[in-house]
Amino acid sequence: MLRAFRKMTIDSPTQLEKPHPRRNTWLILIAAFKLAQAVLFVAIGVGAFRLLHKDIGDTLEKLVNHLRFNPESRLVNFILERASLLNDHLLRRIGWVVFIYAALDLVEGTGLYLEKAWAEYLTLVITASFLPWEVFEVSRRFTPIRIGLLIANLLVFLYLLKLVASRQRRDHTSKAVQK
Numbered sequence: 228m229l230r231a232f233r234k235m236t237i238d239s240p241t242q243l244e245k246p247h248p249r250r251n252t253w254l255i256l257i258a259a260f261k262l263a264q265a266v267l268f269v270a271i272g273v274g275a276f277r278l279l280h281k282d283i284g285d286t287l288e289k290l291v292n293h294l295r296f297n298p299e300s301r302l303v304n305f306i307l308e309r310a311s312l313l314n315d316h317l318l319r320r321i322g323w324v325v326f327i328y329a330a331l332d333l334v335e336g337t338g339l340y341l342e343k344a345w346a347e348y349l350t351l352v353i354t355a356s357f358l359p360w361e362v363f364e365v366s367r368r369f370t371p372i373r374i375g376l377l378i379a380n381l382l383v384f385l386y387l388l389k390l391v392a393s394r395q396r397r398d399h400t401s402k403a404v405q406k
Contacts, residue, residue, distance in 0.1 A: 254339050254390075257350070257383055261336030268329035275322035283310045344394065351387045354380055 278286065287310050291303050335353070338346020361377045 251342060251390075253386055254342055254347075257387075258336045258339035261332045261339060261350070265329045265332035265336060268325045268332060272322045272325040272329065275318045275325065278313075278318055279315050283313050344391075347387050347391055347394075351384065351391060354384045354387070358384065 284307055287307055288298075291298055291307075296303050331353070335346055335350050339350060358377075358380060361373070361380060365373045365377050
């Protein structure tokens with residue numbers, strides 16, 4: 228009877244549970260950034276579609292007055308001049324492009340949060356594809372924001388590259404041990 232009781236307590240669900248694996252904090256931070264970026268792009272896409280069939284110059288002038296910007300400033304005049312270039316076709320295209328990019332960020336962020344290897348590869352490829360463009364932009368116009376974005380994306384790229392390489396080494400070693 229005592230032996231049966233010991234067997235029941237040893238095989239109890241509380242003792243059979245595996246310890247919860249530790250989450251990768253950096254992957255979660257990168258995932259949070261990607262998800263926040265997805266929210267931002269959705270907002271931009273919604274804004275682009277809400278501007279369809281409206282006079283964008285008039286809308287921007289109302290915004291400038293509401294925010295109490297100087298209507299004679301060079302920046303305000305530059306933005307108002309560029310607003311005349313926007314038409315419904317271009318706004319629709321901008322909206323769809325940012326929605327697609329938001330969906331991609333959502334997939335990346337979710338996959339990274341779940342610590343999926345495919346998400347690490349996807350983020351690695353996408354981040355690497357934008358690095359040359361960011362270097363070009365920094366060389367064209369040197370601003371603290373551009374430098375910050377380049378450094379942040381470079382750090383994300385290097386971290387994910389290190390993570391993927393260490394996983395491949397670990398998988399290769401475990402396969403060699405199994406043979």
